[in-house]
Amino acid sequence: EPEVTQTPSHQVTQMGQEVILRCVPISNHLYFYWYRQILGQKVEFLVSFYNNEISEKSEIFDDQFSVERPDGSNFTLKIRSTKLEDSAMYFCASNMGQNNEQFFGPGTRLTVL
Amino acid sequence: GENVEQHPSTLSVQEGDSAVIKCTYSDSASNYFPWYKQELGKRPQLIIDIRSNVGEKKDQRIAVTLNKTAKHFSLHITETQPEDSAVYFCAASISGNTGKLIFGQGTTLQVKP
Numbered sequence: 621e622p623e624v625t626q627t628p629s630h631q632v633t634q635m636g637q638e639v640i641l642r643c644v645p646i647s648n649h650l651y652f653y654w655y656r657q658i659l660g661q662k663v664e665f666l667v668s669f670y671n672n673e674i675s676e677k678s679e680i681f682d683d684q685f686s687v688e689r690p691d692g693s694n695f696t697l698k699i700r701s702t703k704l705e706d707s708a709m710y711f712c713a714s715n716m717g718q719n720n721e722q723f724f725g726p727g728t729r730l731t732v733l
Numbered sequence: 734g735e736n737v738e739q740h741p742s743t744l745s746v747q748e749g750d751s752a753v754i755k756c757t758y759s760d761s762a763s764n765y766f767p768w769y770k771q772e773l774g775k776r777p778q779l780i781i782d783i784r785s786n787v788g789e790k791k792d793q794r795i796a797v798t799l800n801k802t803a804k805h806f807s808l809h810i811t812e813t814q815p816e817d818s819a820v821y822f823c824a825a826s827i828s829g830n831t832g833k834l835i836f837g838q839g840t841t842l843q844v845k846p
Contacts, residue, residue, distance in 0.1 A: 653834075661838075665834060675831040676830075722779070724777050
């Protein structure tokens with residue numbers, strides 16, 4: 621069964637550094653999402669992406685964040701200058717249509733020191 | 734803004750008993766309501782979902798009910814087993830929108846053998 625994959629599984633970085641989190645959505649999916657989950661808290665929406673552009677972003681997704689689909693398979697989340705409060709698990713998700721099941725990747729645990 | 738409230742935050746039941754988790758949503762335009770199960774350190778996985786044109790849906794030991802007037806929906810697990818122990822998240826989404834999911838705070842279900 622196809623799955624969403626994410627790399628790396630764990631990323632440790634220093635405050636102020638740039639990080640790029642990578643995702644490979646399921647191949648025939650059209651809608652892509654990033655969510656984050658601070659330890660012990662709920663999953664929070666960051667951004668949705670369709671037809672090569674952002675369709676919606678949350679208040680969390682400020683100018684430090686950007687997303688890109690550089691080729692036909694990868695979907696990346698970049699944090700330009702990480703802060704301590706960016707430490708969280710970041711999940712990528714994808715689906716065929718806006719209200720179809722969203723399939724989540726295994727997550728990248730980001731630790732900002 | 735959009736909000737989903739989930740109760741209880743923790744739930745402990747004996748194996749074989751039923752478990753009920755309740756969610757309320759704020760945006761009356763919401764019409765897609767998935768439930769995700771998240772085991773420790775793993776990705777959220779869809780266990781059941783319901784759309785606003787039905788009031789109830791069942792899949793073996795799991796059922797979801799939806800009350801659009803009251804803007805709440807519930808997850809029912811019957812004959813609970815130890816492997817049902819996990820964190821359960823409800824979510825809401827608006828059809829025709831970007832597909833973003835707004836999650837509840839999560840319920841930690843412990844099924845004691």
